[in-house]
Amino acid sequence: MSNISSSPTSPAAIHVVGGGLAGSEAAWQIASAGVPVILHEMRGVRGTDAHKTDGLAELVCSNSFRSDDATANAVGVIHAEMRLAGSLIMACADSHQVPAGGALAVDRDGFSDAVTEAIEKHPLITVVREEVQGLPPKEWDLAIIATGPLTSPALAAAIQAETGKDQLAFFDAIAPIVHRDSIDMDICWYQSRYDKVGPGGTGKDYINCPMDEAQYNAFVDALIAGDSVGFKEWEGTPYFDGCLPIEVMAERGRETLRHGPMKPMGLTNAHNPTVKAYAVVQLRQDNALGTLYNMVGFQTKLKYGAQADIFRMIPGLQNAEFARLGGLHRNTYIHSPVLLDRSLTLKSRPGLRFAGQITGCEGYVESAAIGLLAGRFAAAERKGETLPAPPATTALGSLLGHITGGHLVSDDEPGKRSFQPMNVNFGLFPELEPGSIVKPEGVKRFRGKDKTVMKRQLLSARALQDCATWLGRGSHPRKASPAFPPDRDR
């Protein structure tokens, strides 16, 4: 089985567990750095509920890698950064692309076959088809766990035993996240319920959106009528911790939401203090940068299109731009901000890294991106080198930052898990220098929408340049791209 060329001078192998998007990319990056890899993949011996083949990097659902616009879309930017870093996943996606407008979509079988062939043929990579049932043994001094959202139960139990019961989730419960600068503060106001300051707060920690009775009733009707996505049979029905989808709460009674996440108590509308709101939607700061706010208690199984339409009915969110829409899925992931350091190493077990969706990123591209970083960090460690994390201004760095520390844990929901899986998006990027957005010469009207596009373009250009510098590649050759297309749903 082993095709690793052994020589007395070659470094010891790094073990990667899981040959999905993240594990395949991690193995490729390690081998590209000249370090041998043993990749353990259980399919072929044991399947998962969603995978259908034994191929590496199988895409379990959509065949889309989403927007490929590197000039003004965070997903396109991470594509470009990964290409710069020699990503196998991006190379195989590019060579098996199918027409999909501004998105990068692939022939799923051709893509997976290409990844499998590249990995199996690499002289420094050995693929072992086996289920790893426990944490890597101590002899595997450097290892990466990249077993994804459907990590086998035995390994999940071992991870839980190492990290603690509350540090590994088996379902996500994702509330939508809104870009702060798309919220209408002429309608909304900052206030914590009863002005409570709490341990790290100011008494003005939430953004509040008021509704009158007619608006509330129309909103409840829309939630009940909205199209939702069912659970797959193998997912079960994960209504846990009292964490019901918002539309299920609405179905349980017209007043349920008004006595639950939309209760108006302890809040006074700063724009209209004498009129009591009938219901209030609250948004809480989600990242340390203060650019993203999550809709408190709004986990949902509504389809993405329905979510955007219905949530824009909320006063103040009529122009909301969503960094992430809501969801509720079977998903195994660890509480990375607490457990991992900046190089994705488990703080309690030096040498053991995590990569991919199990770290709390979301999506094919993001999982592969975190695999890329884990592979590079592990290879550098094996070679006795120190690899600095990519700058926070890059897409890779901003996603890594979110996973390993950018997310805010809420003080006022003790016991509830507030770290939820996240796609890459511009809300994770640090703001531009003040004064960066200036009206171009010769342009008469420079509206809010134009400013948003310019901001995205500047964030993208900064990211690509900083990524090229991080990789020691000088300046980044920007590829021409179409005008900003919206991100696709999965």
Ligand SMILES: Cc1cc2nc3c(=O)[nH]c(=O)nc-3n(C[C@H](O)[C@H](O)[C@H](O)COP(=O)(O)OP(=O)(O)OC[C@H]3O[C@@H](n4cnc5c(N)ncnc54)[C@H](O)[C@@H]3O)c2cc1C
């Ligand atoms: C049903 C479903 C639908 C999804 N749809 C989409 C979508 O349309 N678009 C999107 O971007 N994302 C989607 N996702 C998320 C998607 O799974 C991830 O984005 C991506 O596949 C994660 O990559 P990964 O490498 O972390 O995990 P995976 O790609 O799942 O790879 C993990 C690998 O580890 C192996 N493994 C597990 N346990 C063990 C073990 N103990 N020993 C050895 N090997 C093991 C598995 O067999 C698998 O090959 C979906 C997820 C699910 C569950």
